Amino acid sequence: MLSETSVFPSDEMNEIIDVLDRAVKWLVLSHEKPDGDTTGCAAAVARLGIRLSKEVTLGGPDPCHEQYEFLLDGMNFRILREIPAGFIGGDSAIICLDTSTADRAVHGVIEASSSCPVINIDHHPDNERFGTVNWIDATASATGEMITEMLSSSPWGVDKQEAEALYVAIVTDNGDFRFPSATVRSHECAISLMESGAVPSRLAAILEASLSSEVLRLWGRALSRTELFAGGRAAVYWLGLDDFEANGVTRGDTNGLVNFLLKIKGVRLAALCSETDDGVRVNLRTRPPFSARDVAVVFGGGGHELASGCTIKAPMSEALALLRLEMERNAARHPAD
Numbered sequence: 001m002l003s004e005t006s007v008f009p010s011d012e013m014n015e016i017i018d019v020l021d022r023a024v025k026w027l028v029l030s031h032e033k034p035d036g037d038t039t040g041c042a043a044a045v046a047r048l049g050i051r052l053s054k055e056v057t058l059g060g061p062d063p064c065h066e067q068y069e070f071l072l073d074g075m076n077f078r079i080l081r082e083i084p085a086g087f088i089g090g091d092s093a094i095i096c097l098d099t100s101t102a103d104r105a106v107h108g109v110i111e112a113s114s115s116c117p118v119i120n121i122d123h124h125p126d127n128e129r130f131g132t133v134n135w136i137d138a139t140a141s142a143t144g145e146m147i148t149e150m151l152s153s154s155p156w157g158v159d160k161q162e163a164e165a166l167y168v169a170i171v172t173d174n175g176d177f178r179f180p181s182a183t184v185r186s187h188e189c190a191i192s193l194m195e196s197g198a199v200p201s202r203l204a205a206i207l208e209a210s211l212s213s214e215v216l217r218l219w220g221r222a223l224s225r226t227e228l229f230a231g232g233r234a235a236v237y238w239l240g241l242d243d244f245e246a247n248g249v250t251r252g253d254t255n256g257l258v259n260f261l262l263k264i265k266g267v268r269l270a271a272l273c274s275e276t277d278d279g280v281r282v283n284l285r286t287r288p289p290f291s292a293r294d295v296a297v298v299f300g301g302g303g304h305e306l307a308s309g310c311t312i313k314a315p316m317s318e319a320l321a322l323l324r325l326e327m328e329r330n331a332a333r334h335p336a337d
Contacts, residue, residue: 012135023093030060036172144169160197230331
């Protein structure tokens with residue numbers, strides 16, 4: 001169980017518990033290009049709804065990544081291009097998890113808020129607050145922490161499968177408690193989930209043995225293109241559309257790849273560039289005092305201080321040049337160690 005001092009039920013949390021209790025139908029949504037946090041939270045909330053005999057639909061704009069499919073375990077995940085008509089009504093609730101902007105959610109979520117509650121639960125500090133109920137907590141290392149606390153504060157509690165999904169949500173977003181975002185609160189949530197049945201060694205074994213040979217070859221292509229600059233404090237590598245096509249994988253298979261650049265001695269600012277049909281998606285990771293968000297916002301993106309993203313609407317060569325320039329500027333604002 002969480003300690004009495006670790007959970008502070010907010011007005012938003014209590015309102016969400018009340019809305020979910022009254023709603024007959026739940027539409028549980030992950031964000032585009034789903035990672036472990038949004039998938040784990042969605043799986044846990046969907047299972048809770050099933051346990052409470054709600055009519056549950058689970059889905060998102062993109063398919064669940066195969067690394068996290070084990071969390072679904074028999075649940076149907078729907079690819080949704082827009083909010084289903086059946087969920088626009090007073091007996092429904094739409095739950096968006098770990099989704100900072102409406103653009104990352106299923107199309108029509110803002111319009112749906114005029115006729116049914118849209119619950120927006122997220123830990124990104126730049127969340128657009130597009131819901132009718134917005135519970136945003138930037139002090140949480142993962143949205144999974146917030147869902148753990150909500151369930152622990154409710155009459156429902158947490159069952160074993162929900163605990164496993166939430167544990168995955170937390171550890172994948174805070175780097176197995178290695179990132180500065182991990183706090184005492186993070187560990188207390190993990191302990192609570194272990195007490196509810198999550199087994200860290202089992203979950204780690206599943207997550208660590210989930211990469212295919214095709215994905216490893218893709219990662220090898222990126223690693224072979226590693227470029228260091230800004231006095232060795234910045235690093236970037238990239239993948240083109242042909243790299244994904246040649247290996248039969250998707251951009252979702254780059255989850256975690258950018259973190260490898262921070263393993264290079266001296267690197268504080270890292271970027272992975274992935275070509276898309278309409279530009280270049282950039283994943284940024286930093287170590288203090290560098291800010292990933294400061295770089296991302298220049299290109300219309302955002303996120304956390306140490307983990308952010310953006311899209312540069314340009315060909316790869318131009319996008320890399322623009323990104324290097326901004327990373328150089330960022331590095332110049334921080335004296336060398």
